[in-house]
Amino acid sequence: MCGILAVLGCSDDTQAKRFRVLELSRRLKHRGPDWSGLYQHGDCYLAHQRLAIIDPASGDQPLFNEDKSVVVTVNGEIYNHEELRSRLPNHKFRTGSDCDVIAHLYEEFGEDFVDMLDGIFAFVLLDTRDNSFIAARDAIGVTPLYIGWGLDGSIWISSEMKGLNDDCEHFEVFPPGHLYSSKQGGFRRWYNPPWFSEAVPSTPYDPLVLRKAFEDAVIKRLMTDVPFGVLLSGGLDSSLVASITARHLAGTKAAKQWGTQLHSFCVGLEGSPDLKAGREVADYLGTVHHEFHFTVQDGIDAIEDVIFHIETYDVTTIRAATPMFLMSRKIKSLGVKMVISGEGSDEIFGGYLYFHKAPNKEEFHQETCRKIKALHQYDCLRANKATSAWGLEARVPFLDKAFINTAMAIDPEAKMIHPEEGRIEKWVLRRAFDDEKQPYLPKHILYRQKEQFSDGVGYSWIDGLKDHAAKLTR
Numbered sequence: 001m002c003g004i005l006a007v008l009g010c011s012d013d014t015q016a017k018r019f020r021v022l023e024l025s026r027r028l029k030h031r032g033p034d035w036s037g038l039y040q041h042g043d044c045y046l047a048h049q050r051l052a053i054i055d056p057a058s059g060d061q062p063l064f065n066e067d068k069s070v071v072v073t074v075n076g077e078i079y080n081h082e083e084l085r086s087r088l089p090n091h092k093f094r095t096g097s098d099c100d101v102i103a104h105l106y107e108e109f110g111e112d113f114v115d116m117l118d119g120i121f122a123f124v125l126l127d128t129r130d131n132s133f134i135a136a137r138d139a140i141g142v143t144p145l146y147i148g149w150g151l152d153g154s155i156w157i158s159s160e161m162k163g164l165n166d167d168c169e170h171f172e173v174f175p176p177g178h179l180y181s182s183k184q185g186g187f188r189r190w191y192n193p194p195w196f197s198e199a200v201p202s203t204p205y206d207p208l209v210l211r212k213a214f215e216d217a218v219i220k221r222l223m224t225d226v227p228f229g230v231l232l233s234g235g236l237d238s239s240l241v242a243s244i245t246a247r248h249l250a251g252t253k254a255a256k257q258w259g260t261q262l263h264s265f266c267v268g269l270e271g272s273p274d275l276k277a278g279r280e281v282a283d284y285l286g287t288v289h290h291e292f293h294f295t296v297q298d299g300i301d302a303i304e305d306v307i308f309h310i311e312t313y314d315v316t317t318i319r320a321a322t323p324m325f326l327m328s329r330k331i332k333s334l335g336v337k338m339v340i341s342g343e344g345s346d347e348i349f350g351g352y353l354y355f356h357k358a359p360n361k362e363e364f365h366q367e368t369c370r371k372i373k374a375l376h377q378y379d380c381l382r383a384n385k386a387t388s389a390w391g392l393e394a395r396v397p398f399l400d401k402a403f404i405n406t407a408m409a410i411d412p413e414a415k416m417i418h419p420e421e422g423r424i425e426k427w428v429l430r431r432a433f434d435d436e437k438q439p440y441l442p443k444h445i446l447y448r449q450k451e452q453f454s455d456g457v458g459y460s461w462i463d464g465l466k467d468h469a470a471k472l473t474r
Helices: 015-026 081-086 098-116 207-220 235-249 254-257 271-287 294-312 315-333 346-349 351-357 362-375 379-388 403-408 425-431 459-473
Strands: 002-006 035-041 044-050 068-079 121-128 131-138 146-149 155-156 170-173 176-180 186-189 228-231 263-270 288-293 336-340 393-394
Touching: 002 015, 002 068, 002 131, 015 044, 035 068, 044 068, 044 121, 044 288, 068 098, 068 294, 081 098, 081 425, 098 121, 098 131, 098 176, 121 393, 146 346, 207 235, 207 403, 207 425, 228 235, 235 254, 235 271, 235 346, 235 425, 263 271, 263 315, 271 288, 288 315, 294 315, 294 379, 315 459, 346 362, 346 403, 346 425, 362 379, 379 393
Parallel strands: 228 263, 228 336, 263 288, 336 393
Antiparallel strands: 002 044, 002 155, 035 044, 068 121, 121 131, 131 176, 146 155, 146 170, 176 186
């Protein structure tokens, strides 16, 4: 993950304004400690703090088209960039960066190219030929983005609120799956999948189709030029991610650079359920496993920093982000710059225990749609900002566009929870990876009931937080 900041149409091209943009951009330096870049064209400024994952040597930003008339600052990963390059035979690319395709796609297709991107992203593109710009955010909002308006009529766009809150009269979340066009003077939604209307689908459940879709989602996220690993709590979602990664790593470019031995990471209080389960799955898969222990006091001491970085006061998000924040620092200290994680599965498959109470498949499906649409405010925000606080990138294959389309097209009757029939929560996902001949996971892990992340790291973490809060309010 990188940090971007753009100030557009500020009616001020003075040296003082440039220094101010540089100052604000430095507030995002934790997101991109590898390189800083700033581009100015008149009263428009595009700044970038880079975390180099693909083409670390030459992919510094901002990025340009051939004659430098189109300028892009982007935070993201474009997994289909090689395919997109092949569709642009008449273009010359300056770098090997996956994001280098954006300026060239704009030249070919105008503002309608965004849906061609398969990945996670937040970007600002400036067309210096007419001083117009567009900004866009990925489909689900895995990558954070905010927009604000200055008193002088300027528009500010930043990866985090701390990059623009002091200088804007009003600012808000940049909505996922949307594009802002200066030519049109507002937002429009570019992401319009079938499930977005919440109409109930009817595609019969096919476990092999679902399995293939998720394997593809994980495999495409093995695109990296730097050391990486997997977050492994021992729950269903992270264990499947680890299993698929371990199974397919050997044939990848990453394996040629960094070896075929997968590293896995887990965090918890001493004796917590996640540490035990994570160790068991790691032993089964043969990963190099790293356990990080923390105490309740360690977590309490970190809360102020956690809130600063994740920029929310949502209690559940803070509670779950704190162990992830502490773990990310340890992971980065080992030289790892990217991890693959299991966020999003519970929203897609109705994995939360209250889904047991769904009265019918229609309401079950509608609730999953609502949960996915809200992910950018909660789990996506936590996973991105708790890791990027230390210059670590988290990738989330469950939120792959193609996988979501496959999973959300399934007749929700198959997702309904019927314990009397042996169908616990996320049964369709468990069944898809229940392979007797080549097991992905041990049966008891494959059918392990869900723990909330902040519960799995140790039940005394929640009790300790409650006790601490009670002391402060007496």
